[in-house]
Amino acid sequence: MPEIIIKKFSESLENFYFFLIFAAVWYKSKVMFSAPQQVLKNRRRLSALTTLQARIAENNVSANRFSIAKKQTQTLREFFEDLQVEENRIKREIQRIGQKIKRLENSNVDKKDNDNKTDGK
Known part of the structure; x- marks a missing residue:
């Protein structure tokens, strides 16, 4: 059970990192x-x-x-x-x-x- 929670947390963390990278690239393209x-x-x-x-x-x-x-x-x-x-x-x-x-x-x-x-x- 803890393995599933850890796996879901790491997936959501990967998604969050992906979102941060995407947001940074988008912001740079709009502002910079x-x-x-x-x-x-x-x-x-x-x-x-x-x-x-x-x-x-x-x-x-x-x-x-x-x-x-x-x-x-x-x-x-x-x-x-x-x-x-x-x-x-x-x-x-x-x-x-x-x-x-x-x-x-x-x-x-x-x-x-x-x-x-x-x-x-």
């Missing part, structure tokens, strides 16, 4: 690559990384250009705002001068009227 495959995979990764770095550099250049354009736009906006303020100041000054001219004309007309009245007496 041969040296040429690994080199090819690394080259692809390096190529993808280089492409990604180039895109990042292009985006940085675009971002820098955008930032410069944004600053220039802001500078132009400030310039035109200052220009508008100056234009409004000049318009107010012209209106003041125009009002002074009208007052002088009115006072001149009043003086002429007074002179005419005094001459007529």
Whole structure:
């Protein structure tokens, strides 16, 4: 009786070893690559990384250009705002001068009227 148990145990142990070997081979085939495959995979990764770095550099250049354009736009906006303020100041000054001219004309007309009245007496 113990011989049968030992025989079955050794068979199951052999089956277990076979299973372990099979699992190890299967795992190696799925996870591990041969040296040429690994080199090819690394080259692809390096190529993808280089492409990604180039895109990042292009985006940085675009971002820098955008930032410069944004600053220039802001500078132009400030310039035109200052220009508008100056234009409004000049318009107010012209209106003041125009009002002074009208007052002088009115006072001149009043003086002429007074002179005419005094001459007529």
